Amino acid sequence: MSDLSTILLIYIFISDKKRMAFSVLAAAVVLFHFINRADCQITPPRPKPCTAHSTCETCVRNAKCLWCLSNDSCTEYPEVSVLPSPSVCKLSEARWGLCWVNFEALLIAMAVLAGTIILSITVCCCCCCCCKRRRSGPDRDEETLARKREEISQNAEERKVKSKAKHDEIRRKYGLIVDSDHPYSKFEND
Template structure:
């Protein structure tokens, strides 16, 4: 690519950036001027009350709006089809289930770790016992061999190299 095509493509890019429209965030009207549930809940800071069909400012000083503003079963926030009471119960159940799942996962992980440690400890004990049994078996085998060799020597079944005529017995 030559320099003119690079500069040309940069010029086109800058021209597109400058001429494109910038989107502005929507301007929300005050809550008390809105007359329908959909337009009221389009603004996150508004709360719709079905008892008197009034859009009011969400009381941010409270997590749950007080009954003086609107009953929870008649209050709508976020969506028109779900009352605030059901929203709170649903979120509480969801959070409870999430906490329960996290607790169960943590318990399972802890039990698995302790179980693997105990399995490792048991395997180590088992191998240690097996080694001890093998050593005792080797000792008993050596004792039996020594005892059998003494008996063979006593009855002359093992040729004694100290005997002067042992050379002739092998022929």
């Protein structure tokens, strides 16, 4: 029987008062069980030192190694500086990552790629800003159109009022409308 199944059987037969203490103990046993298994894992073998590589293909597989074509040797990549010093190997003769790409060309390609990315981001940001300005432009046009509509509707309302006043005056003149100002209008309504 395994340790876990034994712990479960004991847990079932214990009273409620003792279950809390037993739960803590069981958790500690399970944790210890998994920690012991983790300690048994095998660590991976250490990689060969760079000087042990004799060909470019085996040398550049390790990211910490640099192959120099001028003296056909594999050396440690200098971790302190980004570029290897000329005393280690010339940039045009250095190979890192791939044997058919020299380090100088790799750096130029990376710089061009980084410049292109930065330029693309800048252009996108500028386009977004311009698009926002363009969107605000039609808003201004809409505001001016709304103002013109409002003026037109006010003018139309004024014309209606003037026209109604003229019509009412004509109706009063010919007696078609009852005038409340007339002194005898009270008696006519009765």
